Amino acid sequence: MNLWLGLILASAAVYSWKLIGFLIPTKSLKHPRIADLAALITVALLSGLVGVQTLVSNSKIELDARLPAVLVAITLVLFRAPFIVIVCAAALVAALLRVWF
């Protein structure tokens, strides 16, 4: 498969999800049960991303500098720190831990 063809196919495939989501009639989605499912799925997917990005690398579970960094982030979230502070603090903690150990 040609690399450009792969790039175009993959981009179109991802865009198709987005467009399908927007083309489903919104009326059917005003139903509370459907809105509830959509909210639950959003939380589930974002939480899944947190889990994978904190503890998984190359399909293996790995304890490394990311975990303490995320724990710092959670602490800062609890103290209602601004978003950018949370993100930068996590990067700093992970980077420093990797320099020191």
Next chain:
Amino acid sequence: MRTSNVHTLSLSVGIATGLYGISFGALAVASGLDIWQTCFLSLFMFSGGSQFAFIGVLGSGGLLSLPAAVLSAWLLGVRNGFYAVNMSALLGSLGLKRPIAAQLAIDESAAVALSREGDEKSKGFWLTGSYVFIFWNLLTLVGALLGSSIGDPKVWGLDAAAAAAFVALVWPRLRGSRMRLTGFLSVLVAIVSSPYVPIGVPILLAGAVAVLVWLLPERAKA
């Protein structure tokens, strides 16, 4: 998370996410794409998870792994469809702006929109989507140009920064025992399944957790 101003929040999210684009650009070049191909992905695929999955698979297996790379990107992109459904209901009728809104239906814009109240929901979606698009693409180009000199995003703690960003975005949504249960189980399922299924699938399994919780009776709704 202090969320007094939707514009400030959107800009912060845009810059924070955009910074991650530097590592995407650099890693994409390292995985064998040229600068144009790298920028093409950020412009047209525009979904961080799918983009990283694409270059990750490609980098590990070369051109032979291209079909797998396409499939991984597609699988990981399914959540954009769910965000799109959510955003479509929230934004109302859009007319010709719909294809543009669709492209901007990503983790960050959906999360910001859902963390706001009233008409700030739609504002949060458009602002965050636009800022992320601008910074993500600009910094993808910067990263691609820097090439392998920045190399491993781990050295910069960028992998942890991405995780922290999602923590900050999902936290305000964890209201009530039902949402917390969903969040907890999703983290668990995604982590535990990771060694056994292809890249991208753990996130889909986490999504399946939501469907299971949804099917349970709503006694515990707070």
